[in-house]
Amino acid sequence: MILIDYRDARPIYEQVVERFKMMILRGVLCPDDKIPSVRNLAVDLSINPNTIQRAYSELERQGYIYTVKGKGNFVSDNGQLLLRFKEELFAELKKICKEAFEVGITEEEIIQNIRGGEKDD
Amino acid sequence: MILIDYRDARPIYEQVVERFKMMILRGVLCPDDKIPSVRNLAVDLSINPNTIQRAYSELERQGYIYTVKGKGNFVSDNGQLLLRFKEELFAELKKICKEAFEVGITEEEIIQNIRGGEKDD
DNA sequence: TTAGTGTACTAAGTTTATTAATACACTTGT
């Protein structure tokens, strides 16, 4: 269900958070779907339950999942999530563009690059 | 000459590297310009000389500066630098766009966002 | 009752970033 990339410099819990976020935003996981238990996923990924717990706490904090004690963790039904994610993404884009403008890269050059680079998805 | 942002999550040496890279790419620092000595900059920024040394080693590794033992560190004359930096920046952009496409954001939406967001630079 | 669930806690190990102190070799100007 989830894969960890050990060449990725980011901590494991962060990778887990990102994978679930994308699955939820893409609709692969639907509202009220049950996600794996802390212990189960830990065994599957061969990592410590504490690390999964940390990822799930973060997902709950960001509103992606909700917890029912004794039952498990479930996908939230939160229409704001995609909107908020968009804003975050656009903020990142803006930051990179700003850096680009500083060294003389033009807006058109950036746009051409985006237009041309859509094929390898 | 350089400022450190202690709210920035990135390590100090990385911030120093980034500041010099931008100054070199923008032409604020020219080829063969002398940059501050390890000890001098350390005193100026109130940080350890080892941290500056680490930043300078990284800048040298990436081709932005060259070292003359006993004399100091100087800005490289390397025409490839801007080109390589562009490629890195475009790679970052591509990564973000890919993530955006995954959750249904369109290319046009991204481009509109870039076009609209140029004013606050 | 038993098994599965989330949650909390302490302890230990690892890695990275940073500071500290010292030492050595080189260059420059006197």
Place this chain on the structure above:
DNA sequence: ACAAGTGTATTAATAAACTTAGTACACTAA
């Protein structure tokens, strides 16, 4: 030759973040 300034290397210590390990407790469902 000397002194001051330079890059470079080394060792040690500290702090923070990440991860693992082990244990314990409360809740839910069959």
